[in-house]
Amino acid sequence: MSAAPATAGPPAGTLSAVAVPARMRATMLRRSLREHPGPAVAGLVGLLAAAWLIWYALRGDQHTLGLLAGAWVLGWIVLPLLLGGGRGRVRPAHLRLEPIGGVPAAIGLLAASAIGIGPAVSLVALAALPVHAARHGTVAVLVTASGAVLLWLLGLIGSAIALEVVGHAGGPVGALLTGIFTGTAMGVAGSLWAVFPWVSVLLTAAPEGVVRAMAYVPSGWPITAATGPTGQGVRRMAALVGIVALCAAAYIMLVRRVLIAGVPFRPRATTAASPVGARRERLGWVPAATRAVTGREARAWMRHPLRLQYLAFAVVYGALLAGLPLLSDVDLLLPWAGPLAVLGAAAMSAGLVGLDGTALWLPLTAPGGERAEVRGRALAWLLVVTPIGVLLTVAGVILAPRVDALTALSTLPALLGAGASVPVWVSLLRVRPVADPRHPTSADNPTDIVSVLVATAGGLLAAAPVLALAVWGPPEAAPLLPLVGLLCGAAVWWGGVWLADDRLARRGPEVLAAAGQRSRPPETVIPLTWNVQWYRENTATAWALGLLTVGWIPLIPQGVMPLAFGIDGGWIVAGHLDAGARTAVGWGMIGVGVAMLLAGLVLWDRRPAR
Template identity: 85%
Template sequence: MSAEPLAHGSLAGTLGKMAVPARMRSAMLRRSLREHPGPAVAGLVGLLAAAWLIRYALHGDRHTLALLAGAWVLGWIVLPLLLGGGRGRVRPTHLRLEPIGGVPAAMGLLAASAIGIGPAVSLVALAALPVHAARHGAVAVLVTASGAALLWLLGLIGSAIALEVVGHAGGPAGALLTGIVTGTAMGVAGSLWAVFPWVSVLLVEAPDTVVRVMEYVPSGWPLSAVAGPPDRGALKMATLVGIVVLCAAAYIMLVRRVISAGVPFRPRGTTAVPLPSEPRRTTAASPAGNVREQRGWLGWLPAATRAVAGRELRAWMRHPLRLQYLAFAVVYGALLAGLPLLSDVDLLLPWAGSLAVLGAAAMSAGLVGLDGTALWLPLTTPGGERAEIRGRAIAWLVLVTPIGVLLAVAGVILAPQVDALAALSTLPALLGAGASVPVWMSLLRVRPVADPRHPTSADNPTDIVSVLVATAGGLLAAAPVLALVVWGPPWVTPLLPLVGLLSGAAAWWGGIRLADDRLTRRGTEVLAAAGQRSRPPETVIPLKWDAEWYRENKATAWALGLLTVGWIPVIPQGVMPLAFGIDGGWIVAGHLEGGAHTAVGLAMVALGVAMLLTGLVLWDRRPQRAVVVADRSG
């Protein structure tokens, strides 16, 4: 038998093995499109954005177009980490049982990654580069088209590397990156009034600073290669090819390592997260003075509360989703306070700490959903419910307080001419509410993740109601300070820090009491919801008036009424006249002017928030039906 047929058969076999990941990805994509319309909707939105980019390329600025193309490629690499894009892709671990080498496996995996809505939309968007270069002739179109293809490959390979390395091995790193990206996006979206003037200037003509920076950004090289000297253009294109080749080589090495090791990629030197070590025991030879040292710096707490606080602090440092939430809150608060500097507005800088604390409280309103069935421990320990509530709250306070204080102090230093007394006075009130109210909300509305042992960025145990209530709790605690700042006489100004401390203490006490009551009276229901072992019992609400049902379920009836009517003072009577200036005939504040208009609007918001919170408390106190847990032993 000649060597030529053998070589041909070997090549055909290798190509067939390389096509396996592509067929797997095609099957996944077809099933996903049939079951979920989300990818198709996202693809339509992406096509609209790509069409706008191509339209801008016809007459827009070259450097701005290069910046937008680079942002698109960077988003392609980062956004899958944020949106859980690794769930529907073929990974190197799927090829462990296939007799295929590292290079063919990597090429097959990249071919599979190229099958999807995202890569297709990105290819359309990057077509804006040759469209812009059409004014320079056919050669320029060919050069920029090849550059766009290289950028597309860079995004494809970079996304694959990021999903494999950050999405698996670097759980904390991926979580921090996701939190920073989401915090940045939300911070920019919340400060569009300050960012938009700069964006409008950038779209008309890029400033000199951007022009100088884009000389060193790969997304700007294809366009500068056809607009500048030929020798420098050839050098930039060769450098871009080299970057793509290096990324491809890195991905091949990564795939070979994963296939040979049989486990997801883990950087050298990293080990599994060790379990918390046993506390040192006091011996007869130990001095009595070392007992407090062995207890640590939280030695003033009861032993059970101290244990829960230590567990929670470790969880905040090790759990990916908790790190993501914390990074989001810090970045979001800092940007909301700092981005207005783009429009020469520094009034919000001292409020950076308060905004970060408020964001951390909102993102902590569903943490019980991450615990799964571990909640049986406090329920079976004498006094465990009390220790669980206080330990969680104290751990949150210990973690977030330094962050809020540092951001507030930094804002005061950066804006010394701004009066920061109000911001500093509301900080303890927000800390007191943020440490306790989210604990209650996470017990009140349990949203368990699919697998608490292996959470991903797409698992979010919070919902909008929990976030709004946790935020409203902080605002309600800070309301006395804000009211005194707006309407108080001048002589109360020195008392604002004391009012903030008292408000924080009151919010702490109220949230702790509500959480204690919830876990003590409804612990079985909370455990069932967190562990997904059995469906929590639902309150049956009749569709017509039933006097007997009302007599037996007064708390439920009042809760439904308050939760339904409570939105009327908040939105129509409060938010609409204050934020949008809508003053209709039935809006009470619309018949007043000046300070009375503002005071009545704020009073309506406070009334509505109080009604909604009361409704939630009453709903929590509704009659509990028996929880039937199926016997799974058989």
């Protein structure tokens, strides 16, 4: 790939070579903005968050502000791994055939990385630091502004390194990191009620422990450099410069290695040669074909980056959802860590067939292969997830000995039974193939929300009788709960297996064909200039764009911010009302925002292919 002219000519100068990646990136960004509203919508949300950070900087606590700035930079480094930020990015491998050295290439690539919505929004957000320092005078503003630029560079280089080393590695590190991050985000989002009191304490004034810790966090250094003793300030700013320089040197080495070696740096773990020699027979009671599929699946669970990501997500999600309420002294949910993790694992397994590409041809050419495929997949899932569920549940029971754990323990087998088989059926029903089954990255998760919801519903269906009996049943029925859980798990297991068997036996070739459909239909091209004709001809898409852009306004500033943070600016409707009406209007705004965004998504999904 090259943006250089095709005709032969004099070698381009270093400056021109440095500019090539930036020009490539600008072209990619323009195209991406035309084809999809996602980046623009994400940019708008980011700007709202940055505006809130600047607003907080005007009167907030300096240590909390440093912590938030650090979280922002960390998010900038980690989020692209999760959201597919590697796509549309100019990478060192793209310059392999160009006559360009390591240093100019690295500078050019970093310049290219700086072109985008994320870096621009981050620069705005980090402006919160000099805004906060304004109360200490001009020198403080200049020092913190320099610090903000250094933090911005740290985010820029860190993100480039993370994407190159982890995001494209297809290895376990990126997968686990992404799984932990998404699990944390979802776990915290699901425990907002428990996290808010702690967050409000932090926003008012950082506790002593946070203040002490922030002395060692680089994002806290610019403000302390401006407000503390001069000697300490110089040392901290010098340390920040040193960290940025170290990261830059590491990135230059990485780029040079790719250019010289001629292959992208890919620290993928290779599996040691496994001898064909006979091994101890396990699962001897299972038919040989099912045992073979179980073995294949068990290995895939331990080696496939996206499956590792799913497992990491499930564990972190379950643990946080059950554990975070401890921040509000609520330990009732601790024994539910296991069931919640199992439910999360089931939801994340709703697209497993698509991860394997067209490998389904092997069971489809073997006698009885369909049955073995379904049962082997379900059995392997049980073997992998059951220990996780049991361990987390037992840990929860130990940590909260006074909490009645019978319902949680009884729900576990129901969720395990459903989680093993229902996702197999769902993933055969809605095959979403991964773009590259050989080297998928953590950014290529093909699972869609509908499949996730159906798989989750399967688990909830299995658990419903247990929960109903526990809530509404007579107290003397409590000893029956484990038996009900087991029976429900077994029933939904067989139901899921029957449906999956039927699907694969009747529609095997159809499922295989769907697994091979990796190319997506061309995206709708959105004009960047005002084109009345286009909007007339694409009414649904235009509405989708409008709803997806505007829907955030009632959701975040009009709904979440006044309810969660007590923000009541001039244009925030709920801010002008009393307690009861304020809550009602805030929730109403959230409802309107969610409805607008959902309607936008539905309309966007229905846009005609070009």
